[in-house]
Amino acid sequence: MKKLSLKNSDNLTVDEAFADFKGHCRIKNLSGETIKLYQYQFNIFHRFFKIRIPKVDTK
Numbered sequence: 001m002k003k004l005s006l007k008n009s010d011n012l013t014v015d016e017a018f019a020d021f022k023g024h025c026r027i028k029n030l031s032g033e034t035i036k037l038y039q040y041q042f043n044i045f046h047r048f049f050k051i052r053i054p055k056v057d058t059k
Contacts, residue, residue, distance in 0.1 A: 014046070014049065015046075018042050021038075022035060022038070022039070025038065
């Protein structure tokens with residue numbers, strides 16, 4: 001099985017990485033229900049991440 005590689009970027013956000021991952025899922029022809037489940041699980045992770053990790057101002 002080929003390993004998933006993401007865009008080589010220092011500024012890749014979690015949302016961008018997940019969007020890239022969903023694109024790979026579609027390329028692999030995974031069912032829509034599987035992708036919906038991944039989206040549901042990502043939403044849970046995203047809510048947890050936002051609560052636990054304070055936003056850092058980089059200005």
